[in-house]
Each structure stands twice: as structure tokens, then as C-alpha cells.
Amino acid sequence: EVQLVQSGAELKKPGESLRISCQASGYTFTSQWIAWVRQMPGKGLEWMGIFYPDDSDTRYSPSFLGQVTISADKSIKTAYLHWSSLKASDTAIYFCARFTGKTFDFWGQGTLVTVSS
Amino acid sequence: IVVTQSPGTVSVSPGERATLSCRASQSVGSNLAWYQQKPGQAPRLLIYDASTRATGIPARFSGSGSGTDFTLTISSLQSEDFAVYYCHHSKSWPPITFGQGTRLEIK
Numbered sequence: 001e002v003q004l005v006q007s008g009a010e011l012k013k014p015g016e017s018l019r020i021s022c023q024a025s026g027y028t029f030t031s032q033w034i035a036w037v038r039q040m041p042g043k044g045l046e047w048m049g050i051f052y053p054d055d056s057d058t059r060y061s062p063s064f065l066g067q068v069t070i071s072a073d074k075s076i077k078t079a080y081l082h083w084s085s086l087k088a089s090d091t092a093i094y095f096c097a098r099f100t101g102k103t104f105d106f107w108g109q110g111t112l113v114t115v116s117s
Numbered sequence: 118i119v120v121t122q123s124p125g126t127v128s129v130s131p132g133e134r135a136t137l138s139c140r141a142s143q144s145v146g147s148n149l150a151w152y153q154q155k156p157g158q159a160p161r162l163l164i165y166d167a168s169t170r171a172t173g174i175p176a177r178f179s180g181s182g183s184g185t186d187f188t189l190t191i192s193s194l195q196s197e198d199f200a201v202y203y204c205h206h207s208k209s210w211p212p213i214t215f216g217q218g219t220r221l222e223i224k
Contacts, residue, residue: 035213045152045160045203047213059211095159102166102207103150107159 002026004096004108011114012086019082020111022096029077030054033099036070036081039110040092050099051079086115118143120204122216128224129194137189137219139204144184148208151180151189154218155200163202164189191221199223 007021022034036048049060051070058070072079079096094111097104119142129135139149147167152160162171164180167187177192191198204216 044201044218045154045215047205047211047215050211050213061212097160099213102148103162103171104152104160105162105171107161110159 002098002106004098004106006094006096006108006111009112009114011116013117014088014115015085016115017082017084018086018113019080020094020113022079022081022108024077024079024098027098029072030074033101034070034072034079035097035099035104036068036079037095037097037104038064038092039095045095048081048094053079086113088115088117091115118145118206118208118214120149120206120214120216122202122204122219124219125217126220126222128222130224131194131196133194133224135191135194135198135221137191137202137221139182139187139189139216141185141187141206145206145208147183149180149182149187149204149206152203152205153198153200154203155197160203194221196223 003025005023030053033050033052035050038046048064049070051058053072053074069082091114096108098106121140123138149167151164154160163174168180179190181188201218201220203218
């Protein structure tokens with residue numbers, strides 16, 4: 001059974017760094033893209049970027065390029081989303097999802113990130 | 118390629134049919150998918166390749182269309198179908214852009 005399990009909710013201050021995770025199981029981690037999707041409070045889905053664990057090929061949405069870093073550790077089948085300096089506007093739920101090239105077929109449960117002074 | 122969903126909100130009574138629209142700014146062939154998101158949950162894949170139901174999706178959900186105009190139809194609405202629905206294309210990426218969503222609410 002394919003599962004994506006994300007790390008828990010975070011409360012951070014502006015300017016702090018943060019890394020959230022997404023652990024995959026039930027499929028060959030290196031053979032499928034992993035995507036990150038943002039959902040701001042009461043808003044729609046925004047694609048942030050995508051990562052191919054086999055060769056670390058990474059593509060970012062222009063809106064998020066330079067704002068976040070996507071990476072993964074193949075040995076533990078885990079993808080990461082990293083901020084070096086959070087802003088209040090980063091407050092949102094972040095989902096990871098497996099991307100087949102056509103669809104986001106499996107999703108993590110979401111990680112709520114709250115950035116507040 | 119931008120995808121635009123309409124209407125923003127649609128009100129339908131249980132047992133009736135709902136029709137949701139997704140329009141692409143240029144042809145995406147059949148490379149379109151639909152998702153359902155309920156409050157507090159992750160999105161769930163419903164339809165891919167414009168008309169193929171994902172595993173475990175009830176037959177009351179159907180997708181149609183090709184090129185630039187696509188429709189998600191939910192026949193005989195059940196209480197659990199009231200949610201927000203999103204579409205996106207996969208003809209050429211990146212980027213991958215979702216429609217802004219259609220909220221299906223109980224009339």
C-alpha cells in the first residue's frame with residue numbers, strides 16, 4: 001500500500017528556518033516524482049515544485065524558486081521541504097504528493113506550518 | 118497553459134446531478150485530472166486522462182471533454198460529495214497549475 005506520511009505541525013517565528021518531511025512507503029521511491037503543494041488558509045492548491053529521487057532532478061514553480069528548497073534522502077525514502085528564513089506569509093498547509101507524470105495519485109496528510117511572532 | 122474552473126460555487130440538492138467545468142487556455146488533449154478535497158483532508162484523485170476513474174472512485178463520478186473544455190459530472194449527489202473540486206492539466210510541465218477550485222455545496 002502506497003503511503004506518504006508527513007511530519008507534524010510546526011509553530012515558528014519569522015526569520016527562523018524549517019524543514020518538513022514526507023516519508024514514502026509501498027512503492028519504489030526512486031522511480032516516481034515527489035511534489036510539494038501549498039494551501040494557504042481558505043485558499044486553493046498551489047504547486048511549489050517537484051523532485052525525482054533517482055537523480056535529484058528538481059523543478060520549481062517560478063513563484064517558489066529561491067524561496068524554498070526541495071530535497072530527499074533516498075536511503076530513508078524521505079522527501080524534504082526547507083525554508084532558510086520563514087515569513088508570516090508562509091503560514092499554510094503543505095502537502096507532499098506522488099506525481100506520476102500525469103496525476104498526483106497519492107497524498108500525504110499535510111503539515112500545518114504557522115509562522116507568527 | 119492556464120486552467121480556469123467554473124462556477125466558483127455551485128449549490129445542488131442531494132440526489133441531483135452536478136456539473137463542474139474546467140477550461141484550458143490552449144489544447145491539453147486528454148491530459149486533465151480532477152481531485153476532490155474535503156475540509157481538513159488531503160485532495161483525492163478522482164479522474165485522470167479526462168475520463169478515467171481512479172481506483173475506488175464510484176461510478177457516479179464521470180469526466181468528459183478534450184482539447185480545452187472539460188466537465189466533471191456527479192450524478193445523484195450523496196452527502197459525502199459536497200466538497201471542493203480541482204482540476205489540472207499534465208500536457209506540458211513544469212509548471213503544474215491547478216484551477217482555482219469549485220465548491221459544491223448543499224442546496
